[in-house]
Amino acid sequence: MTAVAPETTPLQQRAARHLWGHFSRHGEGITPPVITRGEGARIFDAEGRSYIDGLAGLFVVQVGHGRAELAEAAARQASELAFFPLWSYATPPAIELAERLASYAPGDLNRVFFTTGGGEAVESAWKLAKQYFRKTGKPGKHKVLSRSVAYHGTTQGALAITGIPALKQDFEPLTPGGFRVPNTNQYRAPQGLDTDPEAFGIWAADRIAEAIEFEGPDTVAAVFLEPVQNSGGCFPPPPGYFQRVREICDRYDVLLVSDEVICAFGRIGSMFACNDFGYEPDIITCAKGLTSGYSPLGAMIAHDRLFEPFADGSTVFSHGYTFGGHPVSAAVAMANLDIFEREGLNDHVARNAPAFKATLEKLTDLPIVGDVRGAGYFYGIELVKDKSTKESFTDAESERILRGFLSTALFDNGLYCRADDRGDPVIQLAPPLIIGQPEFDEIESILRGVL
Ligand code: PLP
Incomplete structure (x- = not known):
């Protein structure tokens, strides 16, 4: 039976007992955040905290959450x-x-x-x-x-x-x-x-x-x-x-x-x-x-x-x-x-993609950001140990950085997204297609603070 950290909510305890997460680590002290509601580009957890959905769920929720129609x-x-x-x-x-x-x-x-x-x-x-x-x-x-x-x-x-x-x-x-x-x-x-x-x-x-x-x-x-x-x-x-x-x-x-x-x-x-x-x-x-x-x-x-x-x-x-x-x-x-x-969502993306790119590229002034790349509303931010040589983090360092981002820092600061550890660590961004400059700025600001 999976152990449950004492501060977890009853819903999280039930999840830890019976729910088998996909590609998810289980074990003592690990409980999944429980997401209960979505609206536009934001998701909310069971305690009512709000996050910007930087990954459209899993590259999925193009038109945003909460569309009654x-x-x-x-x-x-x-x-x-x-x-x-x-x-x-x-x-x-x-x-x-x-x-x-x-x-x-x-x-x-x-x-x-x-x-x-x-x-x-x-x-x-x-x-x-x-x-x-x-x-x-x-x-x-x-x-x-x-x-x-x-x-x-x-x-x-x-x-x-x-x-x-x-x-x-x-x-x-x-x-x-x-x-x-x-x-x-x-x-x-x-x-x-x-x-x-x-x-x-x-x-x-x-x-x-x-x-x-x-x-x-x-x-x-x-x-x-x-x-x-x-x-x-x-x-x-x-x-x-x-x-x-x-x-x-x-x-x-x-x-x-x-x-x-x-x-x-x-x-x-x-x-x-x-x-x-x-x-x-x-x-x-x-x-x-x-x-x-x-x-x-x-x-x-x-x-x-x-x-x-x-x-x-x-x-x-x-x-x-x-x-x-x-x-x-x-x-x-x-x-x-x-x-x-x-x-006109496709036109919206085509029109705003250069601004999304430009906003994310501001992060390249940070020493840990090696590369910002992508197209449309689909970007990756590669993290490196040494920017001048493109030296990668070791596997152990990478694992520590990614777990830190995934489980704590980005999410705790209000940004849901993923970090890819298939090789060099890359933060993945694919937000709902409805967003524009205010949300680009919010994503950039959370990333900047954490990175
Ligand atoms: N092909 C690509 C390019 C994907 O990104 C994915 C999932 O992310 C799949 C196939 C598999 O899709 P599914 O998880 O719906 O089976």
Whole structure:
């Protein structure tokens, strides 16, 4: 039984006894803060203390907390038809949402397969890639490439392509086939490339070609890339990177999967971040901001070409989830996207992103801040031991700093966010998209005080 610190509240004691946190440390004296309410960009704990939500929950609550119209959309749909599966049947909200997502997606990405979350969307994309190639005469193509330190989910397929060894080691052997290539960490790029973004972009993209050659082009089905990689510390793509990757994928007949579980729905300033960076993937995976978290939902959006083997009724995509495309979640997503359009949220992000960047960049005058990087409303602040040499903290130092930030200082000072310890410590920021300069200043001021 987990010990409970004497000063904890009854709710925390019950949590410590029965609730098993995700990726959460349990033990003596550790109890989770209990969050009871949200309003706009703020969350409140059980004692009524208020925090600015610097991470939109978990890169999720794009339109902010407390939107009654999303609750009403859920209630309306639940009263009309609470549940019916998409297994050989369809429901109006799923049809409308599929049509709407296709209208936002670039080019011929018109076919939408719903899931309940991001990891399931990633699983679906890998399985589609395998089955597609099997049905089109290239059965050996089954492997996928992904990038170093990238996170694509925790189900065993998604975990296989997640590039974070610490998350995988207790679960090996995993599905064979996840191979890693370098990410686009410009700050720690090989010497010479760290100051030349164009050259770095070409170099990083060419490592994908090299990996495909090494594995054997006849064995590689897909490459999974986030438009801006979150894990490891918010790495935007260097100029030209995705255009080069697209050429490489075409050359080797490898599917380009844009994993937009974080980056879609306004995080970078448009519905899909591949539009921001000017490339057309074969598949988009998305979740999180699709409903702003008011109900769980994910989706895989595939190019028409990938649907062709399944279009004449002779073969089915052998894959599905009971709750994938849940009618209530689909209705909530429609209402969420209505808010985006009515309030011009994407334009708001595009207009205010330079001010967010400029406000956070003020922190670079602090000796511990090595780099501030990101795009849209999605930033990482890398902490270093020695700024002039970019020397990193040791693992033990890093752990101490991060635990300090996570468990005490930032939260106690009114800012909810996370610090990523997959390598060098990076504070992650991805606030609700509704905020502007007053909240940018508040975030900067709390960070400055604590750092
Ligand atoms: N892909 C990316 C890029 C993610 O960031 C995440 C989660 O953060 C996932 C996939 C997995 O999503 P979920 O936690 O909804 O399964």
